[in-house]
Amino acid sequence: MTDFTTIKKNLKKDYSSFKGVKLALLGDSATQLFRIALRGCAFEDKIDLDIFEADYDQIERMIFDTASELYAFNPDFVVIFQSTRKLKHRFYKLEKGGADHFAEIHLDFVQEAFTTLNAHLRSKIIYLNFNELDDREFGNYANKIAISFLYQLRKINFELMTFAQRHPGFFICDLSYLVTQTGSQNATDEKFYVDVDLHFTPDFFVVVAGNILDIVNAAIGRMTKCVVLDLDNTVWGGIIGDDGMERIQIGDYQLGKAFLQLQNLAKQLKERGIILAVCSKNTDSIAREPFEKHPQMVLRLDDIAVFVANWENKVDNIKYIREVLDIGFDSMVFLDDNPFERDMVRTHIPEITVPELPADPALYLDFLRNENLFETVSFSEEDRTRTVLYQVEADRQKFKRTFTDEGSYLLGLEMECDVEPISSFTLPRVAQLTQRSNQFNLRTMRYSEDDLKKMIDSGRFFTLTFTLRDKFGDHGLISAIILEDKGDGALFIDTWIMSCRVLKRNVENFVLNEILELARENHFRSIIGEYIPTPKNGLVKSLLKDLGFVSRGSGWYLDTGLEISQAQYIKKTIYDNGRNN
Amino acid sequence: MTTDEIIEQVNEIFVEVLENQAIRINRETTAADVPEWDSLNHIMLVVEIEKKFKIRFSSGEVGGFRNVGEMCEAIRAKMQA
Numbered sequence: 132m133t134d135f136t137t138i139k140k141n142l143k144k145d146y147s148s149f150k151g152v153k154l155a156l157l158g159d160s161a162t163q164l165f166r167i168a169l170r171g172c173a174f175e176d177k178i179d180l181d182i183f184e185a186d187y188d189q190i191e192r193m194i195f196d197t198a199s200e201l202y203a204f205n206p207d208f209v210v211i212f213q214s215t216r217k218l219k220h221r222f223y224k225l226e227k228g229g230a231d232h233f234a235e236i237h238l239d240f241v242q243e244a245f246t247t248l249n250a251h252l253r254s255k256i257i258y259l260n261f262n263e264l265d266d267r268e269f270g271n272y273a274n275k276i277a278i279s280f281l282y283q284l285r286k287i288n289f290e291l292m293t294f295a296q297r298h299p300g301f302f303i304c305d306l307s308y309l310v311t312q313t314g315s316q317n318a319t320d321e322k323f324y325v326d327v328d329l330h331f332t333p334d335f336f337v338v339v340a341g342n343i344l345d346i347v348n349a350a351i352g353r354m355t356k357c358v359v360l361d362l363d364n365t366v367w368g369g370i371i372g373d374d375g376m377e378r379i380q381i382g383d384y385q386l387g388k389a390f391l392q393l394q395n396l397a398k399q400l401k402e403r404g405i406i407l408a409v410c411s412k413n414t415d416s417i418a419r420e421p422f423e424k425h426p427q428m429v430l431r432l433d434d435i436a437v438f439v440a441n442w443e444n445k446v447d448n449i450k451y452i453r454e455v456l457d458i459g460f461d462s463m464v465f466l467d468d469n470p471f472e473r474d475m476v477r478t479h480i481p482e483i484t485v486p487e488l489p490a491d492p493a494l495y496l497d498f499l500r501n502e503n504l505f506e507t508v509s510f511s512e513e514d515r516t517r518t519v520l521y522q523v524e525a526d527r528q529k530f531k532r533t534f535t536d537e538g539s540y541l542l543g544l545e546m547e548c549d550v551e552p553i554s555s556f557t558l559p560r561v562a563q564l565t566q567r568s569n570q571f572n573l574r575t576m577r578y579s580e581d582d583l584k585k586m587i588d589s590g591r592f593f594t595l596t597f598t599l600r601d602k603f604g605d606h607g608l609i610s611a612i613i614l615e616d617k618g619d620g621a622l623f624i625d626t627w628i629m630s631c632r633v634l635k636r637n638v639e640n641f642v643l644n645e646i647l648e649l650a651r652e653n654h655f656r657s658i659i660g661e662y663i664p665t666p667k668n669g670l671v672k673s674l675l676k677d678l679g680f681v682s683r684g685s686g687w688y689l690d691t692g693l694e695i696s697q698a699q700y701i702k703k704t705i706y707d708n709g710r711n712n
Numbered sequence: 713m714t715t716d717e718i719i720e721q722v723n724e725i726f727v728e729v730l731e732n733q734a735i736r737i738n739r740e741t742t743a744a745d746v747p748e749w750d751s752l753n754h755i756m757l758v759v760e761i762e763k764k765f766k767i768r769f770s771s772g773e774v775g776g777f778r779n780v781g782e783m784c785e786a787i788r789a790k791m792q793a
Contacts, residue, residue, distance in 0.1 A: 136729055136756060143731070163752050322771035323755060333759055 135333035138171035168340035262310035299580035382427030404514025620656035739781030
């Protein structure tokens, strides 16, 4: 764990090349150290975090006075930190008989605060839940009685989760979990609370700040998409090539439990949409055997999207895995017990995350928990099936090799595409695409589900989603378009994103035809496009030009009267006019 | 450990926490003598001193020392306790 003194030194460093993010910090206790921890941690994540720290104990005024400095600051994120001790004070001041409604009253406040913020800002709200604290006036009986503070506190934490599920723009920083994991003795210091109203230790503020930045990172599209696993002494104990399948350690017995825990984590990650790959120095057939035959293995071959076991160096193998998956190194995590391999990978691929796993496998899980490597801001049905998508992609690659020309390959794929406006079913996936897509993304606008709902409700926007199938299976929703009516017959491409899985499928041309059709039906005369360069979207730098748009000033224009060559490889299966109401 | 030896080690903590190599503290030094020694950094100094000497200050002590000498005497007393 990095301590506060070390993190604070970052403040003197140069942040100027980093991505700028604006964050407002509202607290009902002393927050200066919290602010320093946030700014210091942001350096580690290459974010130039511009922080507005509200005056002491001004949460209500800042939020409910919409002329306050908070609204003038117009942050990307609002962090609300109400401390448990202040909550307890309010609880003790309640009128007699009010205790069993305490959680409801607090949730009413959260609801009202969120509604007010949401009506005036486009910020995401990060709310810290409450660490457990109980004066034990009922002892353990507090669990059995609704008027105890402990009961009400836990109810608030539970109801906050329910609230967060209903409001996509509302995120919880799980302070309660963090205090449990860190230990209350390490997280708090009574004398600082008494003397200067500092509710946590400086070092613990670094833990909290780090977690808030995890949420920020995920919200700006930086998240783990793939875990690359070493095998020997990482996924099981022992060396499969030497010890043989009977003697490797995996299962319910002694050290086998440590590896079982890691496999369980990997399996859960796969279930929630993180791709698993294997990168091992082994003979392929020997490395695969436990996945096929070992009765205690949790991971099976169909859990692994890319399996690489050979005697080449791991740097080249990881580069190969990245190529097959077509994701950035910065969205990959490499787990290996061997410090030499870790160092080699880290040196040659600086963008990849290589956790410094402890030497004792029994500590792997506890270490990984504290690293919090798998933060996300969304979860959709599609996440569950991602591994299959990549495995099917490998089959397609084999099929492709049987064709000599591109055209007959594309025809042979028998592609079909559903074209629809965003619906309540596809809204989460589209929001997720806007958050995750970095490469095929013309303007890299990040939208939450709430943002999208607001845009659609405004009536100024047209949307299109594309769901693709071929003879090998479903690709799912692979492209989304958001078009804005700019008046004067001009339709502006606010967002054009596409999953890189379907590159070189002629989908771009198909999508453009659909945009044109929509524009003509709604009597637009021109379509305006814009490319906003980022370090990652060079892929679409010349997209508009290649599709026939003409550069005029800062924008790219396409006359809707022009005939564009038809994409004849994809069959359209559903049509809707793109108006969402 | 003598109080002077403690002052020497505390000086290292001051240099580290206040990020100023030139700091030299003695028994008579007060917060007014060191520009970087504000209330925020004072908390950091307390945290780092507690870690280094494996002691805990009490609530009144955090803001109650009149100068470095008093603080280091308190550290010495706690280390012997």
